[in-house]
């Protein structure tokens with residue numbers, strides 16, 4: 001996951017330790033897709049503690065060699081199909097305003113579920129301190145049946 005994140009700008013790679021924690025403590029909301037050449041895509045996420053019916057997708061990435069073939073969408077469907085996520089009713093994520101592929105992915109996923117996709121302001125550039133960082137808009141998809 002760390003290697004994929006590093007290879008998938010504009011994703012910001014977290015530490016290896018952070019991915020290990022996610023995949024250990026939040027395993028049902030994480031996923032790795034592989035092909036014969038190795039890791040191809042991943043999702044790292046968690047259930048929002050105060051709203052456990054909501055699955056938050058922290059990061060989704062597909063290696064350049066696997067893009068445009070429906071893998072991103074398949075991974076999102078696969079995540080919801082996990083037995084541990086049968087009770088999830090909403091999926092949330094944040095997307096930068098200029099990340100067209102990601103916006104299209106989540107809108108298309110919502111459409112496939114027959115669910116609404118509400119988009120609203122969330123983190124502003126000023127929330128990132130001194131670092132130059134784009135805004136992150138909130139996408140909330142649902143409700144959907146588990």
Ligand SMILES: CC(C)(COP(=O)(O)OP(=O)(O)OC[C@H]1O[C@@H](n2cnc3c(N)ncnc32)[C@H](O)[C@@H]1OP(=O)(O)O)[C@@H](O)C(=O)NCCC(=O)NCCS
Pocket residue numbers: 008009010011059060061062063066067068069070071072073074094095096099100101102104105106108109
């Ligand atoms: C965003 C990302 C995960 C999409 O993965 P993908 O496997 O290529 O996406 P899919 O093939 O499943 O496409 C899903 C939908 O989005 C659309 N889409 C995906 N990439 C697109 C692009 N570059 N331009 C236009 N549409 C695009 C597809 O046409 C498809 O729409 P459809 O279902 O109506 O046909 C991938 O581009 C990526 O890893 N980007 C870099 C990391 C990143 O930005 N992650 C998201 C951070 S929020």
